Amino acid sequence: MENEIRNMTSNLSRRTVLQSGVALSVLSATGLPQLAGAQDAVAPASFSTSLDIGFTVNGEAVSMAIDPRTSVLDLLREEIGLTGAKKGCDHGQCGACTIHIDGKRVVACLTPAFQVEGRELTTIEGIAAEDELHPMQQAFIDNDALQCGYCTPGQIMSGIACVREGHAGSDDEIREYMSGNLCRCGAYPGIVAAIAQAAQEMET
Structure with a gap:
């Protein structure tokens, strides 16, 4: 088999390969209606x-x-x-x-x-009721629980859920169930205090 392949390829010159490539390019450019139709027939469905x-x-x-x-x-x-x-x-x-x-x-x-x-x-x-802030929003203001403010919306939404889930019974519990919310400014003491304050209002 290897000898047969060598014999076949040894008869191919660089000129022959180039001429074959040009011929295929011309056929592709000018188009063969039958081939084009066949390609359309097997094209993937939209x-x-x-x-x-x-x-x-x-x-x-x-x-x-x-x-x-x-x-x-x-x-x-x-x-x-x-x-x-x-x-x-x-x-x-x-x-x-x-x-x-x-x-x-x-x-x-x-x-x-x-x-x-x-x-x-x-x-x-x-979460606000018309012009009245949600208790959690007000508590964040009262306790200065933010600095740059970028994480604050997520902190507030998690804080509300933390209270509703019944996990605002102590500062340690709040820290545990708010651990998925990061504050790169380090406003954690204010955040914990804000959630503890809002919990009292939300639970009444």
């Missing part, structure tokens, strides 16, 4: 690149078409214009994008948008 979903954000019904790869964070920020949830690490490790879905806290950056079909989303923009 598929939709969007997905229709319906959900509720801060009490308002929303219906839209999305890219199936979209995260809830990008859906909120880029498509709906609710920029309160922040893009921090984009890996679910800092908590800056925390929102509530059906009353439970989630990191929006790791949640696929198609999963919110028929569900209720609450963001930092939707």
Whole structure:
């Protein structure tokens, strides 16, 4: 077999190879209707690149078409214009994008948008009652529980969930159940104090 291959290739000159390549290029450029039709026949079927979903954000019904790869964070920020949830690490490790879905806290950056079909989303923009701040928002102000403020929306949303989950019974418990929210400014003492204060108002 090896000898046969050598005999076949030994008869090919560089000129022959180049001429063959040029001929194939010309045929490809000028087109062969039969070949073109055959290519179309075996072309992969087209598929939709969007997905229709319906959900509720801060009490308002929303219906839209999305890219199936979209995260809830990008859906909120880029498509709906609710920029309160922040893009921090984009890996679910800092908590800056925390929102509530059906009353439970989630990191929006790791949640696929198609999963919110028929569900209720609450963001930092939707927790105040008209012109009155939510008790957690007011407590953060009262206790100076922020510096740069970038992580604050996520801290507040997690703080509300922490209280609702029944994990605000002590400072140590608050620290444990708020450990998924990072503050690079180090405002943790104020954050713990704010959640403890808001817990008293929310539980009454």
